[in-house]
Amino acid sequence: MAKLLYVKNAFQLVLEVPRTSLSGAAKAIAQRLRRSVSPGLERMSGFRIMAQIDGQLEPLDRHAKGTLERAVMSATRARVMSRGGGDELWLIGRRALGTIVLGRRLSRAAKPGPAGSLSPELSRLLVRMSKPQGGDVFLDPFAGSGALCRARAEWPARRVIGVDLYAEPRFDSPRARAPIEFLREDALELPSVESGSASVVATDPPWGEFESFAGSAQEFYAAMAASFRRVLDPRTGRLVLLVSRKMEQLVADELIRAGFEGPRLVPVLVNGHPATVLNACPAEARDDGG
Numbered sequence: 001m002a003k004l005l006y007v008k009n010a011f012q013l014v015l016e017v018p019r020t021s022l023s024g025a026a027k028a029i030a031q032r033l034r035r036s037v038s039p040g041l042e043r044m045s046g047f048r049i050m051a052q053i054d055g056q057l058e059p060l061d062r063h064a065k066g067t068l069e070r071a072v073m074s075a076t077r078a079r080v081m082s083r084g085g086g087d088e089l090w091l092i093g094r095r096a097l098g099t100i101v102l103g104r105r106l107s108r109a110a111k112p113g114p115a116g117s118l119s120p121e122l123s124r125l126l127v128r129m130s131k132p133q134g135g136d137v138f139l140d141p142f143a144g145s146g147a148l149c150r151a152r153a154e155w156p157a158r159r160v161i162g163v164d165l166y167a168e169p170r171f172d173s174p175r176a177r178a179p180i181e182f183l184r185e186d187a188l189e190l191p192s193v194e195s196g197s198a199s200v201v202a203t204d205p206p207w208g209e210f211e212s213f214a215g216s217a218q219e220f221y222a223a224m225a226a227s228f229r230r231v232l233d234p235r236t237g238r239l240v241l242l243v244s245r246k247m248e249q250l251v252a253d254e255l256i257r258a259g260f261e262g263p264r265l266v267p268v269l270v271n272g273h274p275a276t277v278l279n280a281c282p283a284e285a286r287d288d289g290g
Contacts, residue, residue: 011090011103014040018099022051023064025091025100030071040104044078046086053093053100057269060091117144118204118242122270123151126202129266129279130240132157136199139231141187141224143169146180148202153178161198163187188223190231198231200238207244207275221251225258234284239263245274252278259283 015038017028026049033041049068051058060068069080072089079086088105118126126148130138134156140148143162146169153160153176160180162169165187171180183192187205205224208217228239239260243251245267252263255278263280 010106011092011101012040012106014038014089014102014104016099016101019093019097020100022053022058022091022093022100023061025093026051026060026064026068029091029102030068033068033071033075041072041076041078044076044087044104046081047072047076047078047089048080048082048086049089049091051091053091054095057274118147118270120147120151122242122268123147124154126204126240126242126277127151127155129277130200130202130238133199134158137161137197138200138202139163139190139193139198140203141190141201141228142203142205143167143182144204146170148204149180150176152200152202153180161193163190163193188220188227190227193231195230196233196237199233199236200240201228201232202240204242208247217247218250218254221247221254222257225251225254225260229258229260229282232282234282236285237282239278239280241278241280242268242270243276243278245276248276248278255280261285 015029015032017025017032019025020028049060049065049072051060072078073080090103090105091100092103093100132138132152132155136157137159138152138157139161141163143149143164144167146162149160149162149169149171150173153173155177157178160178161183162171162180163183163185165184169182171182185191206220214220232239239255241251248265252265255263259282260280261283263278266277266279268275268277
């Protein structure tokens with residue numbers, strides 16, 4: 001069943017406990033795991049724990065989550081992989097059930113590319129939000145694995161440019177209709193990109209959850225916003241940013257300070273993590289009816 005491509009959510013039932021608070025259920029499941037190991041957790045080397053109650057993704061109290069993680073690690077010797085790449089263990093509650101279950105996700109859509117890279121589907125969605133045009137100069141200043149540049153190259157463009165200071169992007173794509181250039185430089189400065197020369201900046205900058213900034217998060221996003229504002233065409237430029245939901249207001253405020261029109265915020269989930277897409281343009285473009 002899990003091998004069927006159209007099955008997105010198939011789970012193997014591991015354990016279930018009477019429905020109570022999410023934290024209470026996590027602790028109850030942890031207690032049962034200490035007594036015996038469920039066959040549903042065999043042959044697992046890495047995992048992360050997520051929760052969905054009545055159809056909504058829910059945060060799990062840090063203490064309760066740590067208790068359950070330690071119980072799983074003790075029972076299986078698997079390690080926690082908070083950004084994905086291992087098995088997914090879900091705490092699931094439904095209105096029609098009187099229990100909360102721990103399920104091991106079986107189905108998983110194949111996602112080419114290195115761990116942590118954007119999926120082709122999400123990359124194409126972000127590109128579509130940039131309203132691609134044949135004469136665009138498209139810029140991804142945090143190219144990473146190159147997923148956004150590969151997605152944009154599926155539409156005609158004048159130039160597609162990926163920038164990254166550390167990563168080694170992969171730009172080959174059988175569907176490419178535009179060549180991709182690569183610049184190894186700092187996204188906060190972009191010295192090789194002329195002011196006002198980019199039609200679109202679409203990128204997935206650091207979220208600040210698993211990376212550390214040289215200064216504060218506000219300083220980083222302020223410098224980023226100023227850099228993007230400089231390189232974007234003031235009349236027709238478009239900006240698409242994928243950021244952590246926790247950082248959306250901070251990033252939106254810095255964009256406005258840098259001279260962008262108040263961004264449109266679109267909530268999304270990225271591998272189960274709450275995120276937001278910010279869609280904006282320079283304030284001059286809005287004033288001109290752009």
